[in-house]
Amino acid sequence: MNDKSTTLEQVAREAGVSPSTVSRILNGTAGVKDAKREAVERAISKLNYQPNKAAQALASGRSMTIGVLTQNIASPFYGECLEGIENGLSDTGYTPIFANGHWDANEEAHRIALLASRQVDGLIILTGSVTDGALIEQARRLPIVVTGRQLNAPNIKSFWLNDRAAARHATEHLIGLGHRQIAHIAGAQHHPDSHARLAGYREALSFTGIELDERLVARGDYSEGSGVIAVNQLLADRVPFTAIFAANDQMAYGARLALYQHGIRVPEDISLVGFDDLQNSIYTTPPLTTVRQPTFEIGVAAAATLVNMLGGQVPEPPEFGLELIVRDSTRRLR
Amino acid sequence: MNDKSTTLEQVAREAGVSPSTVSRILNGTAGVKDAKREAVERAISKLNYQPNKAAQALASGRSMTIGVLTQNIASPFYGECLEGIENGLSDTGYTPIFANGHWDANEEAHRIALLASRQVDGLIILTGSVTDGALIEQARRLPIVVTGRQLNAPNIKSFWLNDRAAARHATEHLIGLGHRQIAHIAGAQHHPDSHARLAGYREALSFTGIELDERLVARGDYSEGSGVIAVNQLLADRVPFTAIFAANDQMAYGARLALYQHGIRVPEDISLVGFDDLQNSIYTTPPLTTVRQPTFEIGVAAAATLVNMLGGQVPEPPEFGLELIVRDSTRRLR
DNA sequence: TTTTTCAATGACAACGCTTTCATGATAAGA
DNA sequence: TCTTATCATGAAAGCGTTGTCATTGAAAAA
Known part of the structure; x- marks a missing residue:
């Protein structure tokens, strides 16, 4: 409606409460009297308020974004997996941010650094050429889920297929x-x-x-x-x-x-x-x-696992298998 | 290295200058004596400093991210276009954030709102069912590039194919x-x-x-x-x-x-x-x-156009044409 | 040399939110 | 009824930057 977007403070003023209260209602951090809650909710919808994620990220230290390192967004293989991740992340409040490594270890490291500077809360690495060591190092700051390798380390979960x-x-x-x-x-x-x-x-x-x-x-x-x-x-x-x-x-x-x-x-x-x-x-x-390859399912599971890790749990990621699908391109030799 | 990531202030202290100076060096906002510049650059690489994008976004009002609304990330059609966008955006400092509309006008509106709350600086809409009106309204706050329709409005550029x-x-x-x-x-x-x-x-x-x-x-x-x-x-x-x-x-x-x-x-x-x-x-x-369909090229051009718009220009987006590619699935009837 | 001008720099107030801390009000225990 | 937990709420201090403003020192002009 207005030119600049509405802020939490404006909502608070409109509702006749303090900014803290509005924040609490938004995050469900503490109990709030129904009367105020309603007033605030009315103000929110009246002013069409959307919290500023950058400010939230800065204040809370959580950006609610997940970095996903793929090799090539356009490849059908990664596409399916990304869709899985998107799916697994929907309704969790987390948003994926994708980055392309282009199968180059340096490029990948660079992209990961970029993702980190975007304050992602966690990382999903789809295969890639980064060394295990680099991942372990990263994992000291961010929980990581990695596919395509077996890697047992604190704060890292891996999905591997035989x-x-x-x-x-x-x-x-x-x-x-x-x-x-x-x-x-x-x-x-x-x-x-x-x-x-x-x-x-x-x-x-x-x-x-x-x-x-x-x-x-x-x-x-x-x-x-x-x-x-x-x-x-x-x-x-x-x-x-x-x-x-x-x-x-x-x-x-x-x-x-x-x-x-x-x-x-x-x-x-x-x-x-x-x-x-x-x-x-x-x-x-x-x-x-x-x-x-259960690409889509792995995407979903990777997302779910990471979200659990972010929730402070130590999830045991599900196991996936590979399965031969026999269609019409093979036949008995005669 | 350390547990929490390094901040601009730490860099400043390490280099013996004020935070403002570091910021200026980072953004090239003003001239800085070479001696200090070097000291700061040394401090940056020593501390392995990466600026916190959330803080930058909050302070500057620019998030350096671009929202991209697709319908289905996994579809080969959108994949090519997304790759084009990624390409067109690389080295511009902007990062794309993708969202799936799933061909549902409501869903799309919701996703756009979500992107907006992430403080994206601009929007690329790949076709979709949002109404022109909704886009025009959005365009009052964000520059928009939209494909698949002809839409002449302030702050909107469109790519359309016949x-x-x-x-x-x-x-x-x-x-x-x-x-x-x-x-x-x-x-x-x-x-x-x-x-x-x-x-x-x-x-x-x-x-x-x-x-x-x-x-x-x-x-x-x-x-x-x-x-x-x-x-x-x-x-x-x-x-x-x-x-x-x-x-x-x-x-x-x-x-x-x-x-x-x-x-x-x-x-x-x-x-x-x-x-x-x-x-x-x-x-x-x-x-x-x-x-x-020059999907990839349109992605590149859409990204470039949006970046230009963000740079304050009023670019004239290039024209694209469709071309029949005759291969082997058609032949003369006899 | 003295004054003017300007480039380099630092101090500090935002940015919009979360979160601790303090406070007044309310309910529960004595 | 008086004290003590408990709860709802507000005030205020950050979070890590940017950007304005004021200050300083030095070069240019007088």
Whole structure:
């Protein structure tokens, strides 16, 4: 209504009480006579009052914001997780602030510092390349929830999934369908996930007694484009294969396209397995067999855990598992 | 280092100057002798000082944050735009804060109020159902950039694209390929975009003298699932068609899947056109012919425009156009 | 040299809220 | 009825900055 926004003091004057009282009503800090409470509430809605969060933050030391470090906001993978966090945070009074690390340890450290200077009350770190040490140091000032690693330290909770086991499971699925020449498109070089998934793939092969032909392992970077390149490479190498296990869905999409362009059918000629179960993987042609990551659920749980920590509790975060979702991109070899 | 974070005052003491001087150095507000500047800079890095944004916001009245109202953070469409905004904002000192409206006018109003109470310095509204009036009212206190509508008002800049013309163009592309029985999967009922795209479709048909069979217009809600349903519906209706123009890519993905499940080939049996050119549309099989929305670029431009407005300028935002990208999901009818 | 001007700096009052402390009023115990 | 807890409330001191104002010292002008 007016030009400057209304302040608590104006509300107090309008209601004929002291600012302290208004504050108490706002925060439920102490009992207040009904008469005054009503007067204040009337004043609040009359003046259309909204407390100034910056002032609240400064005075109370709590900003009611949570810093979320992702790697890439636009990626479908992080998108789902962010939505989970948003969901888990709604109605808690906390607001998430997102920052992109772009998979660069320095950048990440910088972003975290920036978040800290914004007085966030806690931190959610979605994977990332920050060192454990840096996190432990940060945790001395802020509670932290981190995904994608196992980290036991005071004031830190971590969500970790057994990528290796799941990758092994996915590969075994292909083996179970009779495939023996199984290519793998590995993820970005320095991601721990990539190693784990590659290790799972190797494990499945060696456990079954299949000798791994190193030429069947192509290196991608988790992007769709790298999936295309990987398949072209694989095809150019002329080492025969009947199935591909891609380290994530996005590369599987790229692989799918490259195969299509070569006139190779999925699953008739080649079976294809991804990893992540992005929302879109139901809608690819054919729908993609993949390992489901409970990304959204992890986001929700991470948020809830952090809020609990902020509430002074020491929550035991739930365990999550990975699950193979068999759709139509894989079939028995004949 | 220490338990509580360092304050400007501690830095001042360490450097042997007054807090004012430190503040001035931080903000470049006034000239400071080199000797002192160096002393202060040394103190800052020694104490690892980061200014408290909440305090800055309170004292200066500027929070250096920008509120961004999206509808759904996780959607690929908004994701690209958010990335653009993030990009356009980097190195400006401003940080975006995202809020989800979930396509509900009330929810949106509530989120905007929340953002306002966080003392954001400006607002970017990505489409949404808020009324123009509400925006104009908000704009009295905050500069606003809004996409998806044409709105000329003080303190508001808008980015608008001619969806109707582009939709017409897309439909004409199909007509030009010899298609006459063209189905349309319309977008969500109350989105202005849906109307515009449907109108463009109608326009193209009537301009070419093709009579529109209303049974060929299916109603979706912009989600992949609704594309599946729409095609199933269309097929069940048994009205023959040779091409589909979906009001967005996500529904086109769904349509693609439904066709696949019915054993109908794209583009051999049916041509398919989408709208948006999501990043994934290059990687569908076949790659999707679609109308490219410069989502990322609009995000960048929206951010830049808002920052300029905050800098006291009255920028003329750049114009953007829509462009038909012909890929492999459409072919000449024979 | 003396006066004027100006750049550099410090003191201090905001900014809008929370939170302790003190106080008067009310209810409970003696 | 008088004292003692208890409760509701107000006054006031921060929270960590910024920004105004006043002060100082030195360079420029006289």
